[in-house]
Amino acid sequence: MKAIFASLLLFFSVSFAAQAQSKPGTEQVKFKTSAVCDMCKARLEKSLAYxxxxxxxxxxxxxQVLTVSYRADKTNVAALRTAVQKTGYDADDQAADAKAYERLPDCCKKTMGVH
Known part of the structure; x- marks a missing residue:
């Protein structure tokens, strides 16, 4: 239980630290997703690459953590979170886009366990 709490605390501190930086350059943000398999991995990584x-x-x-390195002068955390949602996956506490989620293969749905 302590390990889970420590992991969540680290996750949120990294997320907020990435959002707090305002100077242009390379930044990094982590999103807790609903991705469950290697197909999800390929889909998310390809989608974010565009x-x-x-x-x-x-x-x-x-x-189920997606790490994104990005240029702060080109995009922001909110836009990246929206991109994850539009791919069909939850991003932190924000639910996936319903239409995108329905298009996911059955093995990529939240009802499946991580496999």
């Missing part, structure tokens, strides 16, 4: 300002996106499937 977003303006994104330099890299990497999903850790077991922890």
């Amino acid at each position: 977003e303006k300002g994104v330099q890299s996106a990497t999903l850790d499937v077991p922890s």
Whole structure:
């Protein structure tokens, strides 16, 4: 339980620190997603690669955490969170776009466990 709490605390502190920086340059943000498999990983990483300002996106499937490196002068955390939602996945406490979620394969739905 302490490990989960420590992980969440670290996650939120990194997320808020990335949002608080205002100077242009490369920044990083982490989103807790509803992704559950390697197909989700490929879909999210490819989708984010097409977003303006994104330099890299990497999903850790077991922890369901998407790490995005981006240029702050080209995009922002809110736009990246929206991009994740429009791909069909939850981003932190924000629900996925319903139409995008319905288009996901059954193995990528939230009802499936991480596999």
